[in-house]
Amino acid sequence: MNTLIIIAVDGVIFASWLFLISSGLTLIYGVMRILNIAHGSLYTLGAYAGASLVIAYFGRGFWPQGSYLVLLGAALVVGLISGPLIERGLLRWMYGRDQVFQLLVTYALFLILEDVVKLVWGVNPYYAYKPYGLLGQVRLGGIIYPWYSFLLFAVALLAGVLLWLFVTRTRFGRLVVAVIYDPEISTAMGVNVSRVFVVAFTLGAMLAALGGAFTAPMIAVVPGIAVEVIVLAFAVVVIGGLGSLEGAALGALIVGLVRAAMVHVFPVLELFTIYLVMAVVLLVRPHGLFAREEVRRI
Amino acid sequence: MRLVLGVTLAMLLLFLGLGLVLPKWILFLLTLALAKGLVVLSVVLLMHAGLVSFGQGLFFATSAYTVGFAMKLLEIQEAVVLAGLGMATSIAVAALTGLLLARYREIFFAMLSLAISMILYGVLLKAYGITGGTDGMGIASPTILGLTPPPDRLRLAMYAFTLVTVTVMISFVHRYADSPLGYTVRAIRDNEVRLEYLGISVQRTIYLTYLLAGGLAGLGGVLVALNVGHIDPQLAYWTTSGEFVFVALLGGTGSVFAPLGGAIIFEFLRTYAFKYSPYTWQMTLGIIMLAIILFMPEGLWTISKVFARSPREWRLSWKRSA
Numbered sequence: 195m196n197t198l199i200i201i202a203v204d205g206v207i208f209a210s211w212l213f214l215i216s217s218g219l220t221l222i223y224g225v226m227r228i229l230n231i232a233h234g235s236l237y238t239l240g241a242y243a244g245a246s247l248v249i250a251y252f253g254r255g256f257w258p259q260g261s262y263l264v265l266l267g268a269a270l271v272v273g274l275i276s277g278p279l280i281e282r283g284l285l286r287w288m289y290g291r292d293q294v295f296q297l298l299v300t301y302a303l304f305l306i307l308e309d310v311v312k313l314v315w316g317v318n319p320y321y322a323y324k325p326y327g328l329l330g331q332v333r334l335g336g337i338i339y340p341w342y343s344f345l346l347f348a349v350a351l352l353a354g355v356l357l358w359l360f361v362t363r364t365r366f367g368r369l370v371v372a373v374i375y376d377p378e379i380s381t382a383m384g385v386n387v388s389r390v391f392v393v394a395f396t397l398g399a400m401l402a403a404l405g406g407a408f409t410a411p412m413i414a415v416v417p418g419i420a421v422e423v424i425v426l427a428f429a430v431v432v433i434g435g436l437g438s439l440e441g442a443a444l445g446a447l448i449v450g451l452v453r454a455a456m457v458h459v460f461p462v463l464e465l466f467t468i469y470l471v472m473a474v475v476l477l478v479r480p481h482g483l484f485a486r487e488e489v490r491r492i
Numbered sequence: 493m494r495l496v497l498g499v500t501l502a503m504l505l506l507f508l509g510l511g512l513v514l515p516k517w518i519l520f521l522l523t524l525a526l527a528k529g530l531v532v533l534s535v536v537l538l539m540h541a542g543l544v545s546f547g548q549g550l551f552f553a554t555s556a557y558t559v560g561f562a563m564k565l566l567e568i569q570e571a572v573v574l575a576g577l578g579m580a581t582s583i584a585v586a587a588l589t590g591l592l593l594a595r596y597r598e599i600f601f602a603m604l605s606l607a608i609s610m611i612l613y614g615v616l617l618k619a620y621g622i623t624g625g626t627d628g629m630g631i632a633s634p635t636i637l638g639l640t641p642p643p644d645r646l647r648l649a650m651y652a653f654t655l656v657t658v659t660v661m662i663s664f665v666h667r668y669a670d671s672p673l674g675y676t677v678r679a680i681r682d683n684e685v686r687l688e689y690l691g692i693s694v695q696r697t698i699y700l701t702y703l704l705a706g707g708l709a710g711l712g713g714v715l716v717a718l719n720v721g722h723i724d725p726q727l728a729y730w731t732t733s734g735e736f737v738f739v740a741l742l743g744g745t746g747s748v749f750a751p752l753g754g755a756i757i758f759e760f761l762r763t764y765a766f767k768y769s770p771y772t773w774q775m776t777l778g779i780i781m782l783a784i785i786l787f788m789p790e791g792l793w794t795i796s797k798v799f800a801r802s803p804r805e806w807r808l809s810w811k812r813s814a
Contacts, residue, residue: 309778310775473592
């Protein structure tokens with residue numbers, strides 16, 4: 195029984211992290227039909243911005259709990275600056291070209307951003323561990339968890355709920371949905387599609403940076419953390435169906451729970467969980483759980 | 493056809509001659525570039541069908557580790573046998589993964605091939621007792637056709653072996669590109685649904701091309717393993733595969749020689765970039781890649797086409813494109 199609780203808690207915590215890194219990717223794909231390999235770089239930017247700001251914040255001796263707001267602010271700033279810059283500066287010239295072609299463009303962007311990070315922050319690791327221990331610990335099912343893990347869960351949940359409210363309850367969100375279903379018809383109906391694209395990309399970048407910023411206290415922030423995130427985020431998004439937010443949430447939850455179970459039952463296979471889940475899902479549903487039917491054009 | 497054969501033979505002789513005069517470090521880079529050129533060629537083959545593989549590292553690493561295990565467990569030293577074995581295991585892996593991948597196109601193909609190569613990476617990393625984990629494995633110097641090259645001639649011998657292997661594969665791929673299968677592959681990129689209506693199985697064509705690409709990339713892996721003398725899981729990492737895609741774009745898809753040219757330029761570019769700007773090396777790559785994608789969608793091979801035309805046309809075409 196205890197093991198089940200531990201698996202559930204571990205699973206949900208990991209799922210929250212997965213959802214944070216993958217929700218932006220799926221949002222951007224859904225709206226713009228671009229699979230953004232540079233998503234991992236945005237995550238890295240968020241992590242670096244979060245870590246360096248938090249270190250500076252504690253250096254001044256301000257109210258320690260405020261560091262969470264600093265992390266949040268770092269993510270918003272990174273998203274607000276890099277999102278419009280990348281979309282307006284680079285991606286908008288690529289619309290209407292092959293998807294694979296756009297994939298390569300974001301790959302080039304990923305390569306560039308990898309070194310931009312090194313140029314701005316150097317190659318030495320950043321340790322912003324203080325927010326991690328700040329909230330203390332809790333004992334659950336005989337295992338000690340830091341409260342920070344649950345904060346991560348709250349952040350992911352809040353991000354998911356806000357995103358869902360935005361898409362379903364606001365006027366602009368409804369326009370985003372319209373563009374997701376058919377950009378051409380939306381244009382014909384008078385929707386300013388390029389504005390929707392900017393907003394969607396900026397939101398996606400913010401989510402990636404949010405994931406990075408809140409991961410920063412748990413890890414040593416070093417160059418090269420982007421490469422792995424891309425693969426994980428992609429796998430989650432494929433399981434759920436490219437472009438589907440519900441899919442990303444469900445995919446993250448499945449992967450999180452299965453991984454937590456694997457850790458307790460077959461620790462050797464832990465690394466492959468995500469791919470196993472992906473393979474099984476794709477065998478049953480070739481384009482993911484929540485994939486929409488696509489019309490093949492002749 | 494005859495022209496290509498002539499060019500191939502002339503290139504072979506030229507490169508063999510170069511091997512005798514060039515300093516050792518350049519020879520090593522050239523050998524490596526030729527070997528990796530085979531992997532790039534496999535990426536280009538798939539690009540002909542409109543597919544971008546971000547996972548050629550899968551075959552690259554499979555065959556390299558095949559060489560490692562064949563040497564360690566079976567004590568095979570013969571380069572030709574090792575090359576055959578490496579290709580066989582790569583094709584076997586391709587036969588398996590191809591069943592899944594041949595159903596997908598575009599982004600799905602790219603990212604699923606990436607995911608599969610990452611699985612191999614994980615296996616190589618985790619099976620520490622067998623593969624040595626991140627430490628990798630050492631590869632002894634092989635015998636070539638039963639002969640043991642003397643240590644001071646080893647570089648040259650391996651260069652010649654690589655060169656001949658690559659030449660054979662290039663002519664084979666050229667024949668393939670001229671075969672009905674090769675034409676079908678290029679038609680897939682243009683319009684897949686119409687091909688289906690013509691009664692051609694697109695899935696089967698892609699599967700076969702994928703097998704060939706797997707074999708080619710595998711052979712490249714064998715050659716790199718034998719030349720470098722060391723293998724590690726990084727061979728299967730997705731950034732390695734990304735590099736092949738980069739070189740494929742750099743060289744272009746215009747000719748069977750383009751990937752080799754791209755690979756040679758890339759190896760030298762990398763050597764000098766590492767020397768002069770180690771921290772901005774990836775950025776340089778990214779910027780070059782963007783420039784190629786935007787201004788030279790057919791890669792550096794476009795330049796050779798410009799020269800192939802008559803001077804008058806040449807000027808005109810410059811004006812038009814400017």
